Amino acid sequence: MAIDGLRSTAIPPLRELLDSARVVAIPTRTRFRGITEREAVIFESPAGASEFSPFPEYGDAESSRWLAAAIEFGWSEVPRTLRERIAVNATVPAVLAAEVPGVLARFPGCRTAKVKVAERGQTLADDIARVAAVRAALGDDAHVRVDANGGWSVADAFAALTQLAVFDLDYAEQPCASVPELAELRERLADAGVALRIAADESVRKAEDPLAVARAGAADLLVVKAQPLGGIAPALRIIAEAQLPVIVSSALDTSVGVSMGLHLAAALPEGVLAGACGLGTVALLAGDVVDRPLLPEGGELPVRRMTLDAAALDRFRATPERERWWRERIERCYAELSAAG
Template sequence: MRRWQDGRVTDAPAIPPLAEILASARVVALPLATRFRGVDVREAVLFEGPEGWTEFSPFAEYDDAEASTWLAAAIDYGWMPQPAPVRNEIHVNATVPAVAAASVPEVLARYDGCRTAKVKVAERGQTLADDIARVRAVREAMGPEGRVRIDANGAWNLDEAEHAIHALAEFDLEYVEQPCATVDELGELRRRVGYMDVPIAADESVRKAEDPLAVARAGAADLLVVKVQPLGGVRRALEIVARAGLPAVVSSALDTSVGLAMGVTLAAALPALEYDCGLGTASLFTADVCAPALTPKGGVLTVGRVTPDAALLDEHAASVEQRDRWLARLTRCHALLQG
């Protein structure tokens, strides 16, 4: 396996043979309660290593080079002992897709006891007025003590982001996640809105960057959003956070409960954790691979590995065509890691 360190790739323990991974591999397709990130069904490959079950689930649009980092994370979690936790439970946020304002209470009802909500904004085909209505509905539902953050996934340009933050600031935003796409834009936006005391968080500028520390060096963010699969595993994510010197919040990549447990392992190992984490996203599914699913109870998740239920793996098995496509993708990514 190969890992990132000090801006370069270094050697790590050898990856297991492909046959060993494929021997237990199961491809699943889980339906979502609400369309999210452009999908209604989330597909993933689950397989079992010596340390337990793990997950490989890069998004469909990612090429093999990017997806191989997700496989490195899955192998690390399944084959290597993980860093010791410094906390036993993780507070998590509710995630509100780009739904109509009237649907907000129904979405929030899926999250038991969460004191924080992350609201998707800047959805293609929607307007700022839609965003304002959605965020207002979340603030009304959460009450004045609730924490409300927004996530634009880099969809705004600099002027749009500045205008939107002004328009949404009345809802007492905890932070704005990836309002613009580039590090330069984030830095300039942070300077423009600094007087408003609305922190800027970087997500894509960390997990999709060749240099995940560039945003921190540029002073372009107040905190980092880290996701364990896209960053190559728990240890690599911990290294990035330590070197960045910024607060971090751990979020999911719309994982199954198995992948969420990997994220919980990262959150549990961070020396400091000031923010509720975006690891409650199993609540977006109408089905999962674990019984019970790793959903928040009283706003928290318990730290620890999970094991999928054999009957649920069968019930939610992907079609033969989906299975073959995913296993071929895993095979290509495995070859890249070996190379």
Template sequence: MSADALPPLHDLLATARVVALPLVTRFRGIDVREALLFEGPEGWTEFAPFAEYDDDEAATWLAAAIDFGWNPAPPPRRDRIPVNATVPAVDADEVPAVLERFPGCRTAKVKVAASDQTLDRDVARVRAVRDAMGPEGRIRVDANGGWNIDEAEHAIHALAPFDLEYVEQPCPTIDELAEIRARTKYMGIPIAADESVRRVDDPLAVAAARAADLLVVKAAPLGGIRRALDIVERAGLPIVVSSALDTSVGLAMGAHLAAAVPTLEYDCGLGTASLLAADVTTSPLLPTDGAIDVRRVDADPALLDRNGADGDRTAWWLARLERCHAVLSDGTA
């Protein structure tokens, strides 16, 4: 984002609100999702990079939030987005209750390779999803780069009997993705890249290296809808639009990205409001009949108050907002 297009910091601070939303089930190592929201000329928007991200990386999320709040979304090609259920690293007997929170979803993404899990528990979880969804359900697994190459090969063999749609980010690096893709190509299970798109200097490098069969794209960490669309066009690979455990305001940005892409072959990871025990709106973007609507979401003042973060966390987020705004002002993000 150019400095000329950047609204003044005081415009962001004027409506900035920090929330702390409890999760239904522990996910990605957290029980509470924090986010900072503010309102622009086009409506409410969200700045919610995970706490461990440094300011340079987080500033890209701020650029996305500003773009969504200050600029009209691209013209939509569709008004409903099919979404997948998301199954955290829960025990197998908890799977049916998780899937019930995603009515009508024909696809499930199952978290695997968590540091506190074993492959046996991953297999049991995926088996439980297959049993619950039946033979027509689609199952994809997401390792978040948690395996080395040999572990990934072993795990993919163990999970292959459950008819996987694809394996997302089995290994952390692009070179490792290329190697595991080569080793398992004969099995016909596609490899998807997520972190190797959004957490690298060049989001097109994984496509150039032919290290993945499809890309997972997320509007916020890629700098906004327009930048994500440019990456999709230049990569030339099928894509899945996903989210980062956003509030419904943040999910609206992802929905507008999914609405604007030319081709949408896969169900999208935009149903994660179902993992929140609270939200910031009275009209959350929850799946109905396996899809969510494409629309902007207004934050509700009463819910912002009810779910507001404490003073220390609010101060932390406001300071982070100020630092990331300075990064964008310097033109280094």
């Protein structure tokens, strides 16, 4: 049996997956998406280290795509890469404005920053202050993006973005949750003379039809992530069909998962990338599982496979309870893939 996107590589036996799996829990430097510890499964696989790390709240059907991506990256050859280094953006969590310089210092050389907004429990004033601090720190020639993770209604997004637009935003990522809302917001902003691009993230990676947002004309560009889309090959097909510029991003992966994203970005044809990619997020973790973590240097990351650090795997090993939970999750997701095949 073969998984879609695995380039004719058969799915390995479940026992092989489980035997090669190491479950880790790495603290984050600041709260991100409501978590302070990032859990992941690292596979010591034949083609090189691979990662399976859907967030705990994701269901088995959705998470099975992440497992397909891990199998593709760990048990088959990656596509030919067209570039050796990828420009990346700084990622600024929903921190206080005063904390912004400290966050940006973890992303040396980055001239693009993505700023989290619409955080639960915060206000638009908090968002404005954070974005203002990023713009002040980086200067007028830098690119500043905002990411709401679908947290606004159309009315709230319109009100927020008309105010945030004074900071000369590169784009707004997933300001609203649904494709119809994105389309309505995009139209309202255009009618109001607000020149601001809309990027779709969750409307691609969490959708049953990842191309619906492109067909609806609801976004100017796509944010794509290799793991949620089932791997590099499926992501490349979606990008080719969407015919929109893209940014490749991560899901707070370890360097192993980020390497998967880098190989996706490096395989894209010329002219498809819409700017610096969101692959510098290892800087938000307080540890890693490889010998040379993928941390930005000069605003870029090298495209390479990872060598695991045995001591780090032991240091960040998850508790027995969490390890059992992840192994059972692998079994359930594997069953989903087998049923779909």
